[in-house]
């Protein structure tokens with residue numbers, strides 16, 4: 019007959035395990051209760067382990083679920099941000115395209131044709147082409163072709179003309195003689211944002227305004243035999259602009275080519291052929307002309323803003339300002355336009371910094387650097403500082419909300435204060451970096467902000483920590499923690515410890531009073547069981563342990579030992595000593611000049627309560643000698659230790675306590691002369 | 701966004717050609733939206749698309765309405781290349797526009813390099829009978845000479861508007877079928893199919 023195996027996981031979880039049979043086998047094979055009991059224990063242990071594992075698994079799954087949920091919500095917020103950005107972008111593009119079609123362009127075009135300074139024109143053109151070269155991969159040959167210059171550029175969405183579906187985004191450059199299509203460059207994240215796709219001669223392509231293509235709006239077609247490509251613009255205005263620009267370019271090109279043909283016959287200089295008819299009505303007297311780049315600045319700004327290249331925009335503005343300073347004449351109209359664009363830019367930048375529930379703050383403060391710096395460069399440091407700090411506040415709030423109120427109070431406070439002050443340090447760092455030679459305004463705004471955040475924190479802290487059930491030790495631990503955290507801010511030149519202490523003074527005095535009351539109560543409680551006999555520690559090792567315990571607290575009790583297990587102190591005095599030393603430690607840790615009074619009072623009152631209680635023991639004539647020894651311990655040994663510690667922390671001894679001790683010493687002296695008992699310490 | 705799986709019906713590309721102001725846009729808009737536009741606004745190049753039932757079969761028509769004005773003449777080639785069939789319009793009230801059709805015809809044949817290209821000669825504004833300058837006979841003669849149908853229309857009264865578009869699409873469709881056959885099978889019988897006869901009163 020086969021003996022049933024010891025119970026284990028593999029056996030119990032095997033496919034053909036039959037519980038009844040197993041139990042039957044066991045009861046047949048094991049004789050006697052003990053053996054069965056053993057088996058039962060083993061099975062029980064297995065059961066416990068299994069249920070533990072199960073719990074662990076459930077917990078782990080739960081944790082994973084929570085993590086996943088968090089991730090999802092992060093993603094969600096990011097999607098929101100993205101859609102927000104897109105809609106912003108769209109709005110901006112529409113606004114820009116309408117405005118530039120209605121006003122800027124016409125005036126601009128006329129002005130441009132009056133321009134004679136060819137060298138400057140060429141310079142500017144070179145610059146533009148150079149930026150294209152930087153942005154577009156594989157376009158070297160296109161850009162370096164002689165006599166080519168850029169007229170217009172923009173983003174378009176290519177549509178599949180037969181399926182009516184979007185294919186891809188393209189960035190299109192219109193040159194005087196051709197049209198270049200570039201794709202979004204997905205593999206390089208750097209400067210090369212686009213990759214060259216194709217170049218079409220203007221003369222080989224035809225533009226068609228798409229009036230009706232089902233649900234596709236704002237589209238136009240390019241017929242490039244044998245292909246037809248359809249592009250969608252962001253708005254009707256933008257489409258109109260594209261159609262006009264291409265049309266104009268084509269016409270100009272056509273005229274140019276015809277002129278060239280004619281000139282080769284008639285030998286007329288073709289150089290200014292385009293402007294011939296347009297400049298007829300220009301006044302004969304000298305007209306002041308600005309360089310092209312300057313006249314183009316409003317347009318450039320539009321482009322930069324639309325493409326969110328704020329940095330370039332600010333550069334343009336600065337450049338134009340230097341120019342305006344040098345040539346203050348005839349700049350009125352353009353200056354006004356530039357100012358307008360600058361305002362738009364400032365608005366955009368400020369929007370970047372605004373606190374928005376839809377915007378995720380994942381990027382952190384780092385993400386604000388550019389916007390803040392640019393606003394500062396534009397002379398808007400007050401606003402940027404304001405927005406920056408508001409953003410900090412909201413980030414701090416979010417961070418704090420993430421700290422869960424779980425575990426002990428001190429764990430929570432440790433976590434929370436670390437989050438608050440680490441963030442504040444980080445924000446200070448970021449602030450100093452963003453506003454380095456900050457005007458007095460910014461610096462003071464920062465101090466006000468930090469102080470405000472600190473009050474918010476202390477209010478919350480007080481609510482969490484100062485509760486009747488919280489022990490003084492816990493309170494002390496928390497306060498010490500926060501103080502040390504607060505000290506970190508000193509590195510950034512702001513010391514808020516005074517403010518912190520000030521805010522905590524009232525609740526701390528109250529906590530000290532409460533602790534004192536509780537302490538006195540516990541003395542009274544211990545008095546009920548007092549038998550006025552030495553403590554019996556039962557065993558030698560018990561005694562040794564006790565001595566060791568007090569030695570750690572700073573007291574040598576060896577002189578109070580009698581026999582193997584006795585201590586010549588009452589159990590209540592022994593207990594008092596320990597709690598008093600703990601109280602003393604807490605008090606000294608909490609010590610501030612303002613709190614010293616409360617601390618002195620607490621310590622003295624507690625000590626006094628114990629002395630008074632011992633005094634009652636003296637009524638018991640048999641124990642007088644023993645009790646006097648206890649007095650000696652309290653008044654000499656304990657007080658000495660207390661004063662040493664006190665002095666270490668404050669620099670002087672506690673007067674109140676000394677006074678109390680002296681009072682008692684003289685009282686006892688008086689008594690001992692009345693009676694014949696005396697003690698050597700008196 | 702529409703799903704990729706939707707198979708779009710066959711697409712026929714029609715181009716409206718003819719001098720400025722003869723009513724190319726008017727005909728297009730009448731066909732597309734059943735409306736007549738009184739104002740004259742010169743066109744550059746507009747395109748329209750519409751789904752229609754052609755003899756029970758759903759097809760798409762893509763209309764490219766081109767510019768009649770002379771200053772666009774130089775860039776016409778690019779447009780004409782994309783056409784599968786042409787409506788060559790003149791106004792029966794303007795002889796000059798009728799004379800211009802000759803030039804359009806030649807340009808199309810040159811660009812498409814195909815004398816069988818689906819093509820209709822269209823005399824528009826036939827509601828203005830009292831101002832007629834081009835007789836039915838001379839228009840019909842020219843169409844016969846080219847081997848194409850001649851139809852008179854009015855964008856204003858909608859007379860024969862659908863007809864010219866549908867007739868042209870039938871020709872394009874037939875032409876495509878024939879091309880498919882010849883590219884699949886073999887032997888090309890170019891002259892087998894005679895053009896539709898003109899039907900006009």
Ligand SMILES: Nc1nc2c(ncn2[C@@H]2O[C@H](COP(=O)(O)OP(=O)(O)OP(=O)(O)O)[C@@H](O)[C@H]2O)c(=O)[nH]1
Nearest residue numbers: 721722723724725726738742743768825854855856
């Ligand atoms: N009475 C009448 N007027 C017409 C008819 N068709 C067009 N018109 C008018 O003729 C003028 C020009 O018509 P459009 O359709 O714009 O001419 P178009 O051929 O498109 O001209 P372009 O775009 O310049 O090439 C408009 O004022 C129309 O109202 C028609 O059948 N009858």
Ligand SMILES: [Mg+2]
Nearest residue numbers: 724725742743
């Ligand atoms: Mg038209």
